[in-house]
Amino acid sequence: MNATFRNWALDENPSSRRQAAWGNWYRIWLNLRGNPLGMIGLTIILIFIAIAIFAPLLATHDPAAQDLANRLAAPSAAHWFGTDELGRDIYSRLFYGGRVTLGMVIAVVVLVAPVGLAIGCIAGYFGGIVDTILMRITDIFLAFPRLVLALAFVAALKPGVESAVLAIALTAWPPYARMARAETLTVRGSDFIAAYRLTGGSSWRIIFRHIMPLCVPTLIVRVTLDMSSIIITAASLGFLGMGAQPPSPEWGAMIATAKRFIFEQWWVAAIPGIAIFMVSLAFNFLGDALRDVLDPKAA
């Protein structure tokens, strides 16, 4: 079965568009498979997603259950990663925290990618005053380091997960707009766009149905590489008390409360930290590998 799919997908003379499309994706997958770091990254990310989704099934304890008599316990058979300052099981909190992180990241991407793409494509396609205004706005947002601007935004709104997501989204969209605009500019003058215009396609239709999809491969690479930055910004906000609030098991917030015990019970802070590190690293590995595969010129 596998062999015949492979043969069908890699057929030198595809007989239908679908076959050609599948062939394309399969080839990309084969190339990606040859990159060991990328595969490691992909595996870790899949594990992370699985843990986040199946947290209730995989956790050993209720993440909110306090056990003050057993606070700050070292890792043991009862609590695999030990307990935090309120006696809660760190292992379970870690998994539930993964949910929070995954949720935040997905929310940010869902907000940022379409908006950034749209702004960039519109600016690139229409050019002129529209372009100037949109790019000026982009520049202004880009003038601040991400964390600083996010902090300012969160301070203005109420500290919490929703504010953090909104704040990160507000700081994350500019690079995507920039990238989409660049792609649009290279494609804008090409013949097939002219053909669409000649057959009566409206500008909006051209932008949304034809130009934006072209930006998707580069977008995927960018998003994957950006993930690590988003995760770290979210954790940093949590660490500074501006993101997810206790008792939420968000990893950054866990480290914030564990900061006081760093010298004695260092695992309480270290374990969520290692989790952040591994997931970020995995996204960076995957993003690097994807970039090598999808966009060799930029490698």
Place this chain on the structure above:
Amino acid sequence: MLVEIKNLHIGFESRSGFAPAVKGVSLTLGTEKLGIVGESGSGKSLTARALMKLLPKQTRIEADKLAFDGIDILSASEKQMRTIRGKRAGFILQDPKYSLNPVKTIGSQVAEAWRAHKGGSKRAALEAAINLLEMVKIRDPRKVASSYPHEVSGGMGQRVMIAMMLAPDPELLIADEPTSALDATVQAEILRLIEELVSERGMGLLLISHDLPLVSHFCDRVAVMYAGHVMEELKASELLSAQHPYTRGLLNCMPSLMHPKERLPVLTRDPEWLK
């Protein structure tokens, strides 16, 4: 004998396997002018670069003999190669737009070539560079010396290249398509310059080109390459009466004002040639 190549094989290693590009080329060169002619992809550039060991990392070179003035190139270390490159053999690349360093002045680049092999102070080297620029018939050499490569024309850029490569007084000059990036009017001038200087200094010249008439005009002998093989080797004067079907085919393909044809002929490639 300056150059001896016997049964040279060059191939590229990639993820999808080994791709041979040069398949058993043999040539010799003394103090004379040898031209290598062929289409793009025939392997002529690779052969020349193999001689100077300037090929990219993924290439594999094998040969019964690959020698410069008796020195075995195959087993030579980078250090040994550096005693040959520049000092004993010069190499002119195709397009001065890319082959000259864009952020360094022309004078400093030529002076560097001088100073690396002849020593001396920076000022002396710069003066020597200006003299060299004069030698390649550049007017106002002092101004050109303080200019950057993108500020001069293609023809002038190639003259700079020639000056740079001849600065250390080498015995051999390899010119890899030196005129292919230039206007037709300038091409002959540059080649004439190369020919003059090479003859004056008693050097050997390895000229690589895809331009048959040009090569036949400026060289003593010509080697015709196709798909990694040498099809035939003959005296330049005898080129027009070549026997090999490939060479005849190439000659036939050239449009001529003297003998206009109704239809341009198409070269039919016979796989027999590759045996």
Place this chain on the structure above:
Amino acid sequence: MNKRFKSLAATLSSVLLTLFGLTVLTFLIGRVMPVDPVIAAVGDNAPEDVILRVRAEMGLDQPIPVQFLHYLSQLAHGDFGMSVLTKNPVAQDIVRFFPATFELATAALLLAMLIGIPLGVWAAVRQGTITDQTIRVVCLAGHSVPVFMLSLISLLIFYSWLDIAPGPGRQDIIFDGMIDTVTGILTIDTLLAGDFDAFKDALAHMAQPVIILAYFSMAYIARMTRAFMIDALKGEYVITARAKGLSLTTVIWGHAFPTVAVQLVTVIALTYAGLLEGAVVTETVFSWPGIGQYLTVSLMNADMNPVVGTTLLIGLIYVGLNLIADILYRVLDPRVQ
């Protein structure tokens, strides 16, 4: 010459426009507050007429555009408002705290460049080998760790377990207040005062945050240098340089690197902005009295004026750095006309 002047003028006007946009953005942020600043100033239980009076004093009863103009004129006079926490003008606080951050960021940048650039060049020259892969992984790791995590671990290992690093803060208690503040940059001030013990102490305290910030930035610098160098090494002029018989060192540093150096200027400007961002978190962990800590402490206390002021300052610095990078690019690259 005229063309150069024109493009420079265009850049400058563009920068001014961006700066204006910055002020608009920070103004808006400052106004979208959940806490009514009047209540924050006088408390919940103040009588109605006091609230109205304070509101008028603060100018909050005016329409938004008028408030914005008021904000702009205040900025032009260097008035960033008052900090509720420190009871000082924000501008004064910033001047007091900024040198510490500057010291940290600059030292980290120099260290990052010193290590990152050669590392990037080395990785590019050895592209595809184990060395290259290792360097790439090390750089990726640098991007994957939150700065606060590194800081905490560093404190744990070097201060608590190994006892080789001094604790948080800029100086040991005994040196506090002993040195005259000339520049605000401790390392320089201690040298100016001739107090070498204090100098060594300041250096020791700086070591951890600087190294951590440097690692973080080095990852970025090395990665960009590697990418630029790989591109540069493909150039035909590199083959020419080799054909001239030059040594490998000369080919790499004398021919390939100069074409890359100009692009690194922009990278370095971006890195400095990233360092300011990293400083925010690092200063919190190491109790370093810079504007980063000023920002976070104000944040945690919902003191908006310092937050807005510091954010605006960092934005200004960033725009300024980019402008300098742009100018340097034009000056240094002969190809840019």
